[in-house]
Amino acid sequence: MIDINDRRIIKRSIEAIKKLSSKLDNIKIMHLCGSHEHVICKYGIRDVLPENITVIPGPGCPVCVTTQKEIDTAIYLAEEGYTVVTLGDMYRVPGSRKSLMELQSEGADIRIVYGIGDAVRIAEKEGEKVVFIAIGFETTAPTTAAEVVNVRSRKIDNFYILNCHRQIPPVVEFLLEEGSNIQGFICPGHVATITGLKPYYKLCSRYKIPMIVAGFEPVDVLVSIVMILEQILNNSYKVENEYRRAVREEGNPIAQRLINEVFEPADMPWRGFPVIKNGGLKLRKKYRNLDIYYHEDIPEMKEVVNSNCICGEILRGKKLPTDCKLFGKYCTPINPVGSCMVSEEGTCYIFYKYRGFI
Structure with a gap:
């Protein structure tokens, strides 16, 4: 297991990257997590990489990949009299006309909470129609699933979710099918604590590309890059677990069962992407009455995207x-x-x- 505070490992990793890169052409690696980008930028990791090794950010922020249409839907529901409950980051994301923050300044009932459990308590306590914007990847889906089961068992009839949950492996497959010229992936460790390594096995085998599940310290990122470069040089591609101190190969079976009980895979668009096959999750029929789309006849939202935004x-x-x-x-x-x-x-x-x- 890696000692994340051992500076000797950091130094050896940088040296290994330089040595391995001298035997390779241009290599482009993509990570899939905002926390990885924090580490890379904060500690200047790109500054120590050889010119032929590039690490680029991908679609690793759940707020960022939530579509403008979903924001517009939340705004519509608030204007229709729903109490819209959200995590803080979603509050300021621009929709086609305005953000939830701007709508709140006009008198709409918008609440910021720490999690879905707070939203359920608001519905119970105040008796108003409450819709929670449920975002996130496999990491947060279990908490949504747990509360969905809770709400259904307790027959709380004024609580709904605007479901924006997405899955990481399908977007990886889309990027590979698109021909993005990516030679390796640094996969998000927190997602893998839930899913384990199995969802990446077929992708790795099919596309012959290294996939390293990594933690969130500078040494984790550097060691992951070393692991990717070694695989490329050895022409031996596999899924490896750099984040063994937190991730098990099988993941978290209890959380997986909870997700599978409540959700099923669904085709879903991501911001900046077309519809991705199985890119999202939808509520199973048993729990469909908690889906705001099932409860309300929501009109088709036409996005108005700023053409200058990339x-x-x-x-x-x-x-x-x-x-x-x-x-x-x-x-x-x-x-x-x-x-x-x-x-x-x-x-x-x-x-x-x-x-x-x-």
Whole structure:
């Protein structure tokens, strides 16, 4: 097991990356987590990488990949008299006309909570129609599933969810099918604490590409890069667990059973992406009455996307925030134009923070 505080490992990892890279052509690695981007930017990891080794951010922020249409739907529900309950990051994401924060200033009932359990308590205590915006990957889906079971068993009839949950492996497959010229993936450790390694096995085997589940310290990222480069040089591709101190191969079976009890895979669009096969989760028929789409006849939302915002291309690993003409000028954390500048997990926010803007 890696000692995350051992500076000798960091030094040896950097040396190993330089040595391995000398035997390789240009290599592009994608990570799938905002926390990994924090580590990379905060500790200057890109600055110590050889020129032919590039690590790019991908669609690893659940707030960022939530579509504008979903934001617009939440705004519509608030305007229709629902109490809309959300996690803090979603509060400021711009919709087509406004954000939930702006709508609240106009008198709508918007609440910020720490989790779905708080939203359920609001519904119980106040008796109003409450809809919770349920976002996140496999990491947060179990908490939503647990409360869905709780609400159904207790027959709470004024609580609903606007379901925006998504799954990571299908978007990895989309990127590979798209031909993104990615030679390795650093996979999010917190997702793997739930899913384990199994969801990546078929992808790794089919596309012959290294997939390393990694933790969130500088040494984790550096060691993961070493592992990817070694696999490429040895022409031996597999899923490896760098984050063994937290991730088991089988993941968390209890959480998996809870997700599978409540949800089933569903085709779903991501911001900047088309509809991704099995890219999301939907409530099973048994729990469908808690889905706000089942309860309300919501009109079709037509997105009005700012054509100058390149969040979609950033999420697909095609561009960096510094390629955007809005970045740091018209788009800032105080006045975000795109979703990637709102969340602390967003690539634009992270670039803004660690490049001296804040």
